[in-house]
Amino acid sequence: MMPMSSILLVDDERWVRTALRKVIERSEYPYEVVKECANGLEALDWLEYHHADVVMTDVKMPVMDGLTLVKQLRERHNPPEVVMISGYDDFQYVQSALRAQAADYLLKPVEVEDMRKCLETIQARRSQDKAEESAPSSATEDGPESPIQQAVRYIHAALPGDITLQEVAVKVHLNPSYLSQLFKQQMKINFIDYVQEQRMEKAKHLLSHTTLRITEVAQRVGYSDLAYFSNTYKRITGMTPSEFRKRT
Structure with a gap:
């Protein structure tokens, strides 16, 4: 008890x-x-x-x-x-x-x-x-990590899997609504938009450095709907996945 x-x-x-x-x-x-x-x-x-x-x-x-x-x-x-x-x-x-x-x-x-x-x-x-407090102390290069730094590291480690605000909130021991406000305040971007941007960065890498089909790239970064992936990619990068691949 x-x-x-x-x-x-x-x-x-x-x-x-x-x-x-x-x-x-x-x-x-x-x-x-x-x-x-x-x-x-x-x-x-x-x-x-x-x-x-x-x-x-x-x-x-x-x-x-x-x-x-x-x-x-x-x-x-x-x-x-x-x-x-x-x-x-x-x-x-x-x-x-x-x-x-x-x-x-x-x-x-x-x-x-x-x-x-x-x-x-x-x-x-x-x-x-x-x-x-009870664990042996150990020095780190970054020093004490803030909840947002922990959240960002968890997001990057979990990508390209499905990541929810509630899941990350549990990991950093914060209320989801509080984490959402704190994330936007410190990162200057909404939690969902940040996750999408990071997915698109991974998609950029795959489009530039592999011969995977665009459907396969979409699946690898967590999108089962190709049209939704393409629309999201264009909204964030200004180009469709096909247009981006042609330029690289």
Whole structure:
């Protein structure tokens, strides 16, 4: 049985905190709410003398909002995981949460399944961190890898096979929606578009360096529909596979 982990709830509305507590309980993960606070400043004061593994905080609150709270927590040694919770389905808030390095972003009203996925992701990441701490340290040329660097390496290793956002999210221990936003922010391209571009790069190589038929090239980079492959190739490269091969 996994040890119980602690959660600090921060929201200026009592009924919201009560609802979140019930959703956490119904998720059936080993997490318990150890404290409720009405704003970020109250949460910081409590954390001066207490510990929480996870802080779930509203974005907009009086006195000190959730984004300011996250930034303050990030300046501390060994900060807790932070989940932003908001009723504002606005990309601006998601971007701010990403910049503040929140572990996840949930929209009110939070459904049990969304909470379950969030806690599952946090649990997996914490388990990985503990495993890395206990493992012998070894120096690498790149130093610590970010989740996006890990995602990119996994994509390249898995190509030309079928690769989904959900699959990669599991590998890097991030919520799929959070990984999607983080990927676009850091790579300046959507996850799906990036995967397609990498497939087309492999197709370019095959078209230039082999005598495989275009149908075979399409199959090798994961496309069973030749027309769809050709249209995608032209959209990304500006030429059809046949036109590209004639020029090489």
